[in-house]
Amino acid sequence: MKTEPAAGSDKPFYLPDFCTSRAALAIVLIVELTALMLTLARDSALIGFWTDLARTSLFLLWIGLAGAGLLCWLGEPLKRLPVAQGSAAVLALITGLITVVSLVTFVLGRSTFGGYASIVALFPSEPGTFLWRNVIIGFVVTALALRYFYVTHEWRRNIEMQATARVHALQARIRPHFLFNSMNTIASLTRTHPEVAEQAVQDLADLFRANLSDKRDTITLEEECEVARTYQRIEQLRLGSRLRIDWKIDPLPRNALVPGLMLQPLLENAIYHGIEPQPEGGTVTVTGELAGGLITIVVRNPVGAQQNEREGNRLALANIRERLGLMYGERGLVKSGRFGPEYIVTLRFPHIESRVKLAT
């Protein structure tokens, strides 16, 4: 479904499309149910239940189908109106239609079938009450229907917005640049080194599984490092000797619980901003320490002289900061900044041991 707002208004009018056969069928059904309800609520002893139902149905069908036709015909200009004006216009249109149909019914009953008493009994005897009753009922029903359309429209918009937000969040995690470049590398390796290509596909699959997993909140540091190394293997194929990563994480407790996917995005930033722009490449250093119950992980990469911080970088950092905050509150910390020729990101959070024993 399209969600782009109509030109000139940021909130499009919410009317559904009345020009489809499905809409016509729905209207016939709704009209019949309403007719049934009205007939049941009324004492129709004079002409009998079925006759009453038939005439009510006929009258309401006229209004319902003509109304749908009218809204289908005027749909385009109506959709360009703001919500309040559009609703008022629809109310006015339908009320007008009801007035016209009621009057026609009355006149028809007077002129055409005037001679037959049994038929005259089916028609309203006095135009005033008949007209006002219909107009007020029609006004209330139309207002309720509009309210219903508005609420469902808002609800659908909300769901669409949530889905878009999720996709955006996902994109923030997997950089399209990385995905397409990896695909290109694999396409190349398929010809020259099929077995390396196979490994690369497996690595990419693992990486995506880690990225798409819902249980990202708590994994062990061992698993987190494995994800980061998987990522490194893929990038290594592409960048070759230009990419060097120096892992100094031996002091870290491997079974510590960490928020998933905090190291890999940092490496990704370091490579995208620090290594790729350098013709000679460079070294990313990952250092890990455990002191006083706190784990500290530092990722540093070289930066070019004229480089500025880019949006992707801030997004990933904000995401990690938020997750560390959710998990550890005040005790989780993310610092980042440029220090001379290096960009340094520091993560610090409490050491919480995983209850699951690591298989070694």
Add this chain to the structure above:
Amino acid sequence: MKLKVLIVDDEAPARERLASLLAELEGVEIAGEAVNGVQALQRTTELTPDVLLLDVRMPGMDGLEAARHLNALDEPPAVIFTTAYDEYAINAFEAQAVGYLLKPIRKEKLAAALAQAGRLTRPQLQKLSAGTPERRTHIAAKHREGLRLIPLEDVQYFLAEQKYTTVKHLKGEDLIEDSLRALEEEFGSSFARVHRNALINVRYLERIDRNAEGQYCVRLQGCEAPLQVSRRMASELRERFRM
């Protein structure tokens, strides 16, 4: 006559893939490969390819800048950009109807692009580079048979002559066609206007002198002759550098 193609990409697998795709196409010959913009320009003058397959994102000098310099050549080759993902560049290519290929590149699309590859026009290049905040990393000066690329940090000053602009750099002097005003606009953050006709690289600024007649001039590192400074610029310059 076979179409001579130069492959330009900083990533080895990407170059290999293009080479193997090109090898399968009829009437195409690989002239050579280059790993960044600077090398691409060198190879272009050496090998005179008909078409460049030019990666957009490369370290050192990127594809867009290389394309700008290429157009200074008398017989510039046709250019097809390649990119894995770069929304901004792709939108610009679409808008300017410039040939581009998305990686991983399909053989049919490569063949089609080569068949209709064309040179970039000056307006196309201007629109492509407009909006990119990045300034050129090099100045290209036309030479006997090709281009001399002068890294921006080697430029000591630009001097406007009647028709051309002289670039004085660490390895000598060259003539370019860019106007001083355009150069000042592009490199204003690291260059300073000292006179109506002179734009200096502030990293080479040594000192400001005043001679017996009260005229100011600047001395630049590695330049023997001092440059004249207009009176108005002198005070601005001293304020900017607290001299």
